[in-house]
Amino acid sequence: MEIRFDWKLSRVVDEDGNVLDQLEWTSSHSANSLVERLSDLQSGRLTPEARILRDRFPDAVPNPLGAISDGNWPELTKEESEMLSHASLILAKRGVANAATDPDRRLDMLSSASTELRSSWTTQESRAVEWAGLFLHDLDLDGRRAEIPLCIAESENISEAAVKLGASIPEHLPTDSEWSAMNSQARGVISLSERLALNEQATRELATSHVPSLSSLIGPLGASRMVVLAGGRERLARMPSGSLQVLGASGAMAAHRRGAPPPKHSPVLFSMPLVSRSPRWVRGKIARFLAGKCSIAVRIDHFGGQTWDEDQVRAIHAQAEEIRDKFPKPKKRG
Amino acid sequence: MPRKPVSLGWGIRREGRTLWSRNSTRGKSVGNERRKRDGRIEWRQWDPSRSKVAAALLITSQKASELLPGPGDTCLYLGASSGTTVSHIHDMVCGSNNHHNGQIIAVEISPRMMRDLSSLAEDRPGLIPILTDARETPSYAPLMREKAHWIHQDLSIADQAENFITIAKSTLQAGGIGLLSLKAASERHSEGDDFSRFSSAEKLLKESELELVERIDISKFQDQHVVFVVKLLKGERTD
Numbered sequence: 001m002e003i004r005f006d007w008k009l010s011r012v013v014d015e016d017g018n019v020l021d022q023l024e025w026t027s028s029h030s031a032n033s034l035v036e037r038l039s040d041l042q043s044g045r046l047t048p049e050a051r052i053l054r055d056r057f058p059d060a061v062p063n064p065l066g067a068i069s070d071g072n073w074p075e076l077t078k079e080e081s082e083m084l085s086h087a088s089l090i091l092a093k094r095g096v097a098n099a100a101t102d103p104d105r106r107l108d109m110l111s112s113a114s115t116e117l118r119s120s121w122t123t124q125e126s127r128a129v130e131w132a133g134l135f136l137h138d139l140d141l142d143g144r145r146a147e148i149p150l151c152i153a154e155s156e157n158i159s160e161a162a163v164k165l166g167a168s169i170p171e172h173l174p175t176d177s178e179w180s181a182m183n184s185q186a187r188g189v190i191s192l193s194e195r196l197a198l199n200e201q202a203t204r205e206l207a208t209s210h211v212p213s214l215s216s217l218i219g220p221l222g223a224s225r226m227v228v229l230a231g232g233r234e235r236l237a238r239m240p241s242g243s244l245q246v247l248g249a250s251g252a253m254a255a256h257r258r259g260a261p262p263p264k265h266s267p268v269l270f271s272m273p274l275v276s277r278s279p280r281w282v283r284g285k286i287a288r289f290l291a292g293k294c295s296i297a298v299r300i301d302h303f304g305g306q307t308w309d310e311d312q313v314r315a316i317h318a319q320a321e322e323i324r325d326k327f328p329k330p331k332k333r334g
Numbered sequence: 335m336p337r338k339p340v341s342l343g344w345g346i347r348r349e350g351r352t353l354w355s356r357n358s359t360r361g362k363s364v365g366n367e368r369r370k371r372d373g374r375i376e377w378r379q380w381d382p383s384r385s386k387v388a389a390a391l392l393i394t395s396q397k398a399s400e401l402l403p404g405p406g407d408t409c410l411y412l413g414a415s416s417g418t419t420v421s422h423i424h425d426m427v428c429g430s431n432n433h434h435n436g437q438i439i440a441v442e443i444s445p446r447m448m449r450d451l452s453s454l455a456e457d458r459p460g461l462i463p464i465l466t467d468a469r470e471t472p473s474y475a476p477l478m479r480e481k482a483h484w485i486h487q488d489l490s491i492a493d494q495a496e497n498f499i500t501i502a503k504s505t506l507q508a509g510g511i512g513l514l515s516l517k518a519a520s521e522r523h524s525e526g527d528d529f530s531r532f533s534s535a536e537k538l539l540k541e542s543e544l545e546l547v548e549r550i551d552i553s554k555f556q557d558q559h560v561v562f563v564v565k566l567l568k569g570e571r572t573d
Contacts, residue, residue, distance in 0.1 A: 005476060006476045006477070006479075007476055007477060038477065041473070041476045041477065042464065042465075042466050042473045042474070043473070044470075044472060044473060064471070064472035064475050064476055065471065065472065065475050065504050065505070067475075067476060068475055068478050068479075068480055068481045068505065069481065069504075073480070075479065076479050078435070081432075081435070081437070081460070082459060084462065084477065085455070085461070085462055088455075088462045088463060088477065089452055089455050089456060091464075091465075092448055092451070092452040092455070092463040092464065092465050093452050095445060095448060095465035096445045096448050096449050096452065096465070098445075099445035
């Protein structure tokens with residue numbers, strides 16, 4: 001005995017194909033109520049009629065594929081077909097709009113924008129610095145690197161910038177239009193830094209609420225990178241910690257498939273001082289340990305566990321340091 | 335030299351090496367495909383390098399009409415994307431204003447693609463866009479009016495053949511046609527090269543209850559792709 005149903009009709013049918021009972025949706029054939037119905041069906045729920053039939057026949061099993069398999073299922077009228085088209089369109093558009101409620105997608109926008117901003121900042125900043133260095137021949141490019149873009153951006157001409165940066169007045173000057181381009185390059189660098197700061201602030205806030213335990217373990221920026229690389233929090237939570245350890249090291253993993261040694265850690269884990277500041281021979285051990293903890297953390301975050309407090313995170317970091325102290329010397333090759 | 339058009343069924347024809355479908359929204363293109371008038375009818379070009387079904391139609395060694403649904407059929411399209419192929423299927427199955435009374439269930443999981451697909455559906459009655467996972471048959475089956483005459487699966491997931499067999503068995507009607515577009519790059523990296531992935535999919539299809547009709551290599555138009563054509567023989571008819 002099973003319950004066959006579509007959006008309009010529900011039937012209880014026994015093993016011999018006899019219809020024992022049926023209910024049809026008749027009340028208020030409005031587009032909005034149909035949209036809600038379709039939404040219920042799409043999320044795997046039953047229609048109200050199918051639920052009533054289930055209560056009447058507790059032995060009957062609901063079969064979502066029953067209606068299309070039933071040769072005696074009534075056909076839709078033209079009006080009903082049109083109604084279904086219309087409602088499914090509204091529902092699809094609602095689904096598109098609801099994508100904005102998904103924190104994974106929002107984190108993806110932030111984190112990806114952040115990566116792009118950072119890479120364009122790096123190239124544009126070094127261009128601005130090299131450009132200034134061409135004219136200001138005795139400027140200390142390394143010692144005063146951080147000030148150079150701002151000084152160029154806020155000066156009227158190259159000589160003013162030279163004074164601000166403590167360099168001698170250049171002997172050979174850029175043309176006016178050249179200076180304008182140089183100045184605007186520097187202003188671009190400043191604006192990129194501001195955008196990056198705003199972006200990372202927003203990323204931190206979102207990551208701290210979306211993956212709180214993972215954020216306190218490896219920092220909110222690293223945590224958001226991991227979620228984005230995995231393609232969402234749920235996927236990250238379902239990953240084995242070995243995958244998590246090399247998440248983002250796709251180039252190294254491809255090389256590994258061709259015979260190179262496996263990567264010890266992903267760029268995300270490497271960006272943690274615990275890994276990158278440790279001696280080379282313990283980085284893999286620490287990364288493996290941390291990946292395991294990350295995987296526990298994201299599972300806590302995703303499946304609604306008790307968020308880790310500072311003490312717990314501190315204890316984990318202390319354990320990682322113990323691993324480092326346990327191996328003061330590289331393994332002897334033998 | 336204009337070639338004489340060959341009809342491949344209602345609303346679809348071939349002219350030399352190009353395919354055309356009878357535009358059901360006259361004056362409008364879906365992407366930026368060419369349109370041309372022939373008397374009162376407007377035809378829309380169906381680009382084989384953008385549509386796997388079109389590529390399969392041009393390459394198949396059987397009659398191309400054997401691969402297509404007919405006017406008024408019920409179709410299930412899994413992985414509809416932004417609806418390029420779906421629009422041509424709609425041209426022939428529903429026609430303008432759905433005067434054939436066809437139904438196309440177009441399933442797509444990505445909201446970004448659904449954005450384009452749903453605006454397509456506005457002009458094309460009979461096209462039902464559904465934002466859901468194609469593997470979740472129960473989430474769209476209650477919206478189908480009957481089992482499908484024609485299914486096309488074009489998903490970028492691993493285990494495409496297994497999924498196709500499961501879905502086709504439960505949603506295809508007896509005598510129905512199924513097309514599976516297999517993308518080698520979507521299968522797991524660890525499982526052999528492209529050729530062995532196509533062969534293992536072929537083996538799975540042969541062992542299933544579906545009858546494998548043809549394997550069409552469309553790499554001429556789209557890299558690393560093969561289209562499998564199957565038929566479901568068993569099962570009761572619903573019409």
